[in-house]
Amino acid sequence: MQCNYCERRCEIPEGKTGVCRMYTFSGGNIIERFPHRWSACSTSVIESMPFYHVYPGSRCLTIGTASCNFRCSYCSNAHIAKEDPELQQEKMFNIPPVELVAMAKRMNCRSIIFNVNEPAVSIPSLIETSREAEKAGIMMGCLTNGYMTEESADILASIFSFFNVSLKGLSDNFNKTFIGIGSSEPVLRNIKRLATDRYVEITTPVIQGENDNELNSMAEFIAGINPSIPWHVFRLLPEDEMKDKEYPDISFINNALTEARKKLPYIYFHNFVGSDWVNTICPSCGSVVIERFSLGCGGDKLKTDHTTEGCCKSCGREIHLL
């Protein structure tokens, strides 16, 4: 039977699994193999996800499961995303959604964010969690690679109020070589779809010499949807299969963003400690409206939010915030 959760649309025989190994075909249905099993369950601040324009400074409960439908050669969570999920079960947290949400409440979390691997590999558990979260008045957000089917994009849009979609590269060659997929078209399609009625930020890890030449095209694509979409340009942290590669040159990438900055007012260049490009600047008057600390690699933090009711204190311009 065909699994329609992600764009791979794997044909799964009875009792077998597809690429992600998180679903099987049983009793006439595609079912989740490891419901309510979480690889992570922790608290963090929302900037560290990163979400820069969603409830700045708020605390979230972060969760993740196992596996992925991508095979990125630079995966920073390879021990979760690439390993056989069956072999990971012993170390997973086994927490039913109702308890997960209770935990979020107990720790004063404003949201629950799925941020370790790809949510499309665990949709049934996330639907259950969102039902409990809604009852408790807690919003949900996620990081996603965007490689889900159109049907799944609709489901995810019903689960999550805000998204950070990873736009890793545009060319087929890049996607085949570094990501293990044939084309970025499904990702682009889903970004457009999610941005129609959900809050979206976008992240692009830059591999110098491989996808930095696409930065302007990506900026044009984002601006074509909504120029107010925040774009996180990441300096790639060489991990996994790329562990021995050089760290990308910060000045080089920053210069490569010159044209893109003319198209998009909210570009952030970070994922390294001490970045100068993590503050939000008012697009009208140039005042710093939100200051952040850049601690790299999932550790960013709000320093000061200078906005007044979501607007620039100097000129009154509304800042694109959720």
Add this chain to the structure above:
Amino acid sequence: MSTAIIDARGWQSSFDLKTGEKVQPESDAQRIVKEVLQKHPYPGDMDKASNRWVSDTALELIENYTPRFVFLSYAAQYFSLRYNPMTDENRSKLISEALNEAKRFIELSGYTPIIVGTGDMTPLIGNIDITRLEGLALCTNWSARYAGLYEPSDKDMTLLNSHPFIEKIIPREEIVRLFNGTPEQAQRVPEFLMVARKGYAFKALSPTMKVPVMTPSDCITVPVFIPGSDINDITGIRDELEKLTAKKNIALIILEGAGVNDFPLPYRSCINGKEWFTYETGDAQYLTISSGEHRFFDYPKGYKYYDETDVNNDFPFSGYFKSIPVNTFASSFPGRSIAVGNKSMFMHMVTGADICIECFSRNMFNQGTMAVIHRDDK
């Protein structure tokens, strides 16, 4: 003002350590440190060259700053021991290799060493899942044997009191009494501190960490190589430092993961805690060594770290530290001092040395290095 210099490989910036504000212009000390950082990129927590980086960086800094006191931490073997399955023989070999690296430093620098093992580890037999209590349970600071407990229900207490892998559950009042805590310090101590039996570790809320294969042992004593001394407690190291630095250049060297059973030098067996409490490697143990007094309360085991780290913006580059710990030996030492270590953003807080260099790794992701200049007026 303490200055932090961060080297993210090919990108250096200087900040006020406390506020995180960028600082300009550069002092002579900053220029020296920047060059050292540029010359010595960090190879990674579990890289074979990681301990060598500690020695080489320290030697370079010594050449430029000529300190009288050096505080080093070698931790690569700790990370490898914790996460990689290996035989007893290989474990001992790893500790010996770490010591050999320290010896290389000693030979090249000529400093008189005091070497402290932080305690050995024991194979992880199993986890104690404390994620589904009605109250809240927290582990902190890489701790495995200790967990804090808040607002437990009667059902929780019944379950935990009869749990076969939990050795004891200590109420807050007992902890405060043991370490003579003030009412203010008591507020940050969990309502109960749970202690796991040997070989077991608490499994509490956590991000995606690699799963350890070893957990800290209950080290009642740890080995200290300190020729000519008769100390029998790690709180005695501070006084020895006072005496010895009056006569010669001293290097206090911490060997992470080395216990009395595999310490490859003659040693004094020193008490590593108080009554039922034993230190695991971490800030409390380092601070006890460097201050000569028990330091449970700086960052109590199982405290609600997120209530402090999420809202307090001081010391943004210092992990969970929210102030500079007081009374460390190097902070009051009149001579020049340096510290170098490969155990995360740590040395600048626990040593108090004039100039500290450490790796900037979070969850073992190598992001570069950080130097902190606490003072440059000696």
